[in-house]
Amino acid sequence: DAGVTQSPTHLIKTRGQQVTLRCSPISGHKSVSWYQQVLGQGPQFIFQYYEKEERGRGNFPDRFSARQFPNYSSELNVNALLLGDSALYLCASSSGRIQETQYFGPGTRLLVL
Amino acid sequence: AQKVTQAQTEISVVEKEDVTLDCVYETRDTTYYLFWYKQPPSGELVFLIRRNSFDEQNEISGRYSWNFQKSTSSFNFTITASQVVDSAVYFCALISSSASKIIFGSGTRLSIRP
Numbered sequence: 698d699a700g701v702t703q704s705p706t707h708l709i710k711t712r713g714q715q716v717t718l719r720c721s722p723i724s725g726h727k728s729v730s731w732y733q734q735v736l737g738q739g740p741q742f743i744f745q746y747y748e749k750e751e752r753g754r755g756n757f758p759d760r761f762s763a764r765q766f767p768n769y770s771s772e773l774n775v776n777a778l779l780l781g782d783s784a785l786y787l788c789a790s791s792s793g794r795i796q797e798t799q800y801f802g803p804g805t806r807l808l809v810l
Numbered sequence: 811a812q813k814v815t816q817a818q819t820e821i822s823v824v825e826k827e828d829v830t831l832d833c834v835y836e837t838r839d840t841t842y843y844l845f846w847y848k849q850p851p852s853g854e855l856v857f858l859i860r861r862n863s864f865d866e867q868n869e870i871s872g873r874y875s876w877n878f879q880k881s882t883s884s885f886n887f888t889i890t891a892s893q894v895v896d897s898a899v900y901f902c903a904l905i906s907s908s909a910s911k912i913i914f915g916s917g918t919r920l921s922i923r924p
Contacts, residue, residue, distance in 0.1 A: 730912075738916060738917075739814075739901050739903075739914030739915055739916050739917050740855070740901070740914050741914075742911040742912055742913075745910070745911070752910065753910035753911050754910075754911075755911055785853055787855060789855075795905060795909075795910060795911065795912065796843050796905050796907060798845070798857055798860045799857070799912070800857055801847070801854055801855035801856075801857075802854065803852065803853060803854045804853045804854065806853070
């Protein structure tokens, strides 16, 4: 079975631009979570979606938004990019609640210039 | 509030040595879950173990073992007879039953020298 997939793998943007990252969960998983990992730090929780509803939100500004589609795939949108948004963005899927084991995708490396 | 502390920023050992990665956590909840993940240079987080707060049995999986001690709020990870392929950053994580987000530690970079 395929694991969590993310696209694109790498992305370069300039300040002020907008970006959309995509994630497809493991087949059968209904929950998707997004994390930001800045170099040298642990992942920071951004959002969790379960059954197309937001179930959790981390301490990120409103420039960050996400949604989940009927097929449980998800998009993370970041508006008005800042240099500090440069990071590895990880998507994880789980069967349900956020307390369940989360399985991570390979991530999208975003560089903001 | 939840908190995870991985005090060891970097560890370097010679192949075949045993190595223990420390994880200390804080939570006020009585029901919580602890995780260990491995992050190789490729960047993908690889799940290693999930343990709930009511199961204090130590676990062994091949060369990996985990020591969960509620009395000291620790969930340490030991690799026996380390191999070069074990080189990675290892993260400990915590979520309480009442929480809506997982908290990761800052990670320990493990380097295994041939």
